[in-house]
Amino acid sequence: xxxxxxxxxxxxxxxxxxxxxxxxxxxxxxxxxxxxxxxxxxxxxxxxxxxxxxxxxxxxxxxxxxxxxxxxxxxxxxxxxxxxxxxxxxxxxxxxxxxxxxxxxxxxxxxxxxxxxxxxxxxxxxxxxxxxxxxxxxxxxxxxxxxxxxxxxxxxxxxxxxxxxxxxxxxxxxxxxxxxxxxxxxxxxxxxxxxxxxxxxxxxxxxxxxxxxxxxxxxxxxxxxxxxxxxxxxxxxxxxxxxxxxxxxxxxxxxxxxxxxxxxxxxxxxxxxxxxxxxxxxxxx
Amino acid sequence: xxxxxxxxxxxxxxxxxxxxxxxxxxxxxxxxxxxxxxxxxxxxxxxxxxxxxxxxxxxxxxxxxxxxxxxxxxxxxxxxxxxxxxxxxxxxxxxxxxxxxxxxxxxxxxxxxxxxxxxxxxxxxxxxxxxxxxxxxxxxxxxxxxxxxxxxxxxxxxxxxxxxxxxxxxxxxxxxxxxxxxxxxxxxxxxxxxxxxxxxxxxxxxxxxxxxxxxxxxxxxxxxxxxxxxxxxxxxxxxxxxxxxxxxxxxxxxxxxxxxxxxxxxxxxxxxxxxxxxxxxxxxx
Numbered sequence: 001x002x003x004x005x006x007x008x009x010x011x012x013x014x015x016x017x018x019x020x021x022x023x024x025x026x027x028x029x030x031x032x033x034x035x036x037x038x039x040x041x042x043x044x045x046x047x048x049x050x051x052x053x054x055x056x057x058x059x060x061x062x063x064x065x066x067x068x069x070x071x072x073x074x075x076x077x078x079x080x081x082x083x084x085x086x087x088x089x090x091x092x093x094x095x096x097x098x099x100x101x102x103x104x105x106x107x108x109x110x111x112x113x114x115x116x117x118x119x120x121x122x123x124x125x126x127x128x129x130x131x132x133x134x135x136x137x138x139x140x141x142x143x144x145x146x147x148x149x150x151x152x153x154x155x156x157x158x159x160x161x162x163x164x165x166x167x168x169x170x171x172x173x174x175x176x177x178x179x180x181x182x183x184x185x186x187x188x189x190x191x192x193x194x195x196x197x198x199x200x201x202x203x204x205x206x207x208x209x210x211x212x213x214x215x216x217x218x219x220x221x222x223x224x225x226x227x228x229x230x231x232x233x234x235x236x237x238x239x240x241x242x243x244x245x246x247x248x249x250x251x252x253x254x255x256x257x258x259x260x261x262x263x264x265x266x267x268x269x270x271x272x273x274x275x276x277x278x279x280x281x282x283x284x285x
Numbered sequence: 286x287x288x289x290x291x292x293x294x295x296x297x298x299x300x301x302x303x304x305x306x307x308x309x310x311x312x313x314x315x316x317x318x319x320x321x322x323x324x325x326x327x328x329x330x331x332x333x334x335x336x337x338x339x340x341x342x343x344x345x346x347x348x349x350x351x352x353x354x355x356x357x358x359x360x361x362x363x364x365x366x367x368x369x370x371x372x373x374x375x376x377x378x379x380x381x382x383x384x385x386x387x388x389x390x391x392x393x394x395x396x397x398x399x400x401x402x403x404x405x406x407x408x409x410x411x412x413x414x415x416x417x418x419x420x421x422x423x424x425x426x427x428x429x430x431x432x433x434x435x436x437x438x439x440x441x442x443x444x445x446x447x448x449x450x451x452x453x454x455x456x457x458x459x460x461x462x463x464x465x466x467x468x469x470x471x472x473x474x475x476x477x478x479x480x481x482x483x484x485x486x487x488x489x490x491x492x493x494x495x496x497x498x499x500x501x502x503x504x505x506x507x508x509x510x511x512x513x514x515x516x517x518x519x520x521x522x523x524x525x526x527x528x529x530x531x532x533x534x535x536x537x538x539x540x541x542x543x544x545x546x547x548x549x550x551x552x553x554x555x556x557x558x559x560x561x562x563x564x565x566x567x568x569x570x
Contacts, residue, residue, distance in 0.1 A: 010333055072360055
């Protein structure tokens with residue numbers, strides 16, 4: 001086992017480990033040479049560190065290829081499992097998806113992007129940017145603009161407009177300010193029709209929590225069939241319900257829960273039923 | 286910035302970082318003293334390493350408490366996002382949950398435990414062991430026994446029976462062998478009635494993939510209302526569909542897909558519709 005060079009600091013060593021682990025992001029399994037190139041480390045250092053990471057389960061080796069290991073996944077899930085907003089959102093998102101068919105996201109502000117923490121539903125497919133663990137630019141997304149509208153401007157991240165995937169993407173401060181004004185007019189709910197991808201409409205509301213971080217709940221569906229006004233009302237109620245649950249406030253019991261014949265157990269329905277009125281407008285035409 | 290002690294090896298430094306990150310598992314946010322105690326490191330070392338981990342986003346600090354950070358979550362999601370079995374399973378699990386109300390898990394063998402990689406559905410609640418990222422003992426669970434029945438005995442992990450949460454928990458090699466024989470009689474599908482928790486029945490099937498690792502798909506629901514035979518048929522078909530999709534084999538098109546009025550878009554239904562026959566028996570009585 002090699003000795004550390006004299007003068008090597010703990011920070012330098014942590015950074016080497018980090019650069020190796022980060023080199024796997026967005027990649028298929030990598031060879032040693034690719035890891036060394038990606039992390040900017042000499043091949044011998046990369047190999048020594050990889051060996052230990054494999055022993056820890058943080059990296060796994062399959063013949064001559066390396067990839068992130070299952071222990072990394074377990075550590076990562078601790079981030080969401082320890083958050084009351086995630087525990088509160090999951091049943092609400094699941095019920096919302098089951099009832100509407102739309103895809104629900106829980107996202108948080110991470111620099112000038114939003115990071116998706118949870119997704120229930122598979123539409124619009126497994127394209128990278130919609131997955132749990134993926135990021136989207138804050139200005140482009142309904143979730144991002146719902147958060148910007150809710151946060152004092154002094155606390156905003158630096159705003160960058162970056163690439164513009166469609167002709168509907170918000171591309172200037174003037175457009176952004178107009179969208180934020182509309183969001184505030186809707187009581188904080190942001191709507192993004194096709195700003196991320198053609199044919200995709202997203203509706204988002206912020207969730208006020210003391211959970212460390214800024215969180216938003218959103219629903220996305222096909223632009224041509226989403227009934228925006230109904231989705232706005234649903235997202236608003238859902239975000240409020242998650243906030244109440246995460247804050248330990250008993251749920252509002254506006255109407256009795258509708259019995260669903262295919263729902264074999266009561267817990268989720270009881271919690272969520274109070275939020276959704278059974279005669280709510282259908283979300284899609 | 287402190288210098289590494291002469292003679293400190295890279296492995297020792299990696300282990301320190303690992304012991305700090307691992308000390309957060311299953312914990313609420315920790316103080317510096319708790320992190321030092323949990324990791325077995327001197328307070329000064331723990332502090333120095335934590336500082337760098339905070340800068341990297343791997344740990345976050347909120348006043349005097351530390352917790353795992355969002356960058357750790359993003360790295361962790363790479364583990365599942367890079368696996369074709371996960372991409373293939375998610376639409377199948379989502380549709381299965383929407384149709385039946387039962388909770389679907391995708392799990393993998395990790396030592397003598399199964400590790401849940403994905404969950405669709407919230408029942409039986411947010412108790413630790415059923416979450417994505419949580420583990421359950423291999424002998425106790427339907428997923429674990431479905432995998433043991435599918436793997437040559439020479440490749441088994443060491444079998445430990447451990448704690449026995451209910452009177453139905455498999456507790457001996459004789460019982461395990463009997464359950465595995467039953468599993469093989471069912472064509473590889475394992476059933477666990479109340480072995481993990483009273484009132485919870487789980488049905489699981491292995492997914493044969495070349496994806497590195499042993500994976501299983503399972504459905505769980507309340508023992509008193511689950512129609513086991515129908516669930517067995519469903520889990521078997523779902524596991525086969527995931528295998529076909531993950532292996533790049535076109536899906537079987539047995540019957541036409543039923544049109545679902547609440548499903549506004551076609552992709553998931555088209556993929557999954559071929560697997561589920563519209564006049565299949567309902568899963569719950």
